[in-house]
Amino acid sequence: MAAPESGDGNNGAARMVTLISSDNTRFEVEAAAASLSQTLQLTILDGGGGGGDGIPLPNVDSATLSKVLEYCIKHAPAAANGGAPNATAVDRAELERFDNEFVNIDQSVLYSLIMAAHNLEIEGLQSLVAKKVADMIKGKSPMEIRRTLGFPDPTPEEQAEMNAHMLEYGWAYE
Amino acid sequence: MGALPDNALAGILRLLPPxxxxxxxxxxxAWLAIIDARALLLPHLLPHSIRGIFLNYVDYHRPHHFTRPSSTSPLFPKVVDGMLDFLPVETIEGVCDCWWVLDHCNGLLLCDFPRIMRRDLCVCNPATRRWTLLPHQNTLVINY
Known part of the structure; x- marks a missing residue:
């Protein structure tokens, strides 16, 4: 999604918007990058977020927003090319390397990113973090999954229920 | 990680193999509810490999299930229950203690339990141990 042309002498200077995190930190970022968020896209198209206004994001703290914007800035050029049909293999490999590195993070950060990607509706980031969690789940037993994701230990009743459900798909545990 | 919104969680679970x-x-x-409500597992309910075969015999009262020994955990000694032991006793042991497989489709068995003056038809999945009886038909069964 290209930034809409605005009247302010657009000779190469990209339009900027300001986003305000829940803890009141202001982030100035190219409109094209912020527009990866479906939630923000309409506001930005309507000319919001420019000048001194800024778009408040009450659900996203500054640490998370900074991480989200890192993703958006990296992915905005490819997204502007409509999925980057002209991208070279090198470009794609670089994005993939970035993505792998990007989700190599603490689980608490990962959780905040999932929530932010969900609230801001950033499709690519949603897929990326979902894939990361799915990879953490694959090949594990129910108890291992619970431990990996930091669930509390099951109560005896929950344990009994888990065992009963495990019998239903016995083939999955071979 | 326990408190993800349903849509986000479904997005993760959707990526998992069966x-x-x-x-x-x-x-x-919560996970069970989401997987079942969105039918994430149903399209590939069954394992895509052969675990065994049922053979109907004329000389025996029931089909025999042939399977290769599998290295399952002690919790799941019998993955596919070839005796259909999961069916309630009154269904599987009637007046005439015999049954056979009439048909099958996608791992589901259609089993015939002949009774005096009626027959019980049962659809079951030996892998998941789920089963249901079909409504009674007015067909007379001729035993041989």
Whole structure:
């Protein structure tokens, strides 16, 4: 999604918007990058977020927003090319390397990113973090999954229920 | 990680292969509810490999199930229950203690339990141990 042309002498200077995190930190970022968020896209198209206004994001703290914007800035050029049909293999490999590195993070950060990607509706980031969690789940037993994701230990009743459900798909545990 | 919105969680679970999805169903109530409500597992309910075959015999009262020994965990000694032991006794042991497989489709068996003056038809899945009786038909069964 290209930034809409605005009247302010657009000779190469990209339009900027300001986003305000829940803890009141202001982030100035190219409109094209912020527009990866479906939630923000309409506001930005309507000319919001420019000048001194800024778009408040009450659900996203500054640490998370900074991480989200890192993703958006990296992915905005490819997204502007409509999925980057002209991208070279090198470009794609670089994005993939970035993505792998990007989700190599603490689980608490990962959780905040999932929530932010969900609230801001950033499709690519949603897929990326979902894939990361799915990879953490694959090949594990129910108890291992619970431990990996930091669930509390099951109560005896929950344990009994888990065992009963495990019998239903016995083939999955071979 | 326990408090993800349903849509975000479904987005994660959707990426799992059937085996992991079946395992994830047991993680907690919320996961089970989402996997079942969105039918994430149903399209690939069954394992895509042959675990065994049923043979109908004329000389025996019931089909025999042939399977290769599998290295399952002690929790699941018998993955596919060839005796259909999961069916309630009154269904499987009637007046005439015999049954056979009439037909099958996608791993489901259509089993025939002949009775005096009627027959019980049962659809079951020996892998998941789920079963249901079909409504009675007015067909007379001729035993031989």
């Amino acid at each position: 085996r992991s999805l079946a395992v994830s169903r047991c993680v907690c109530k």
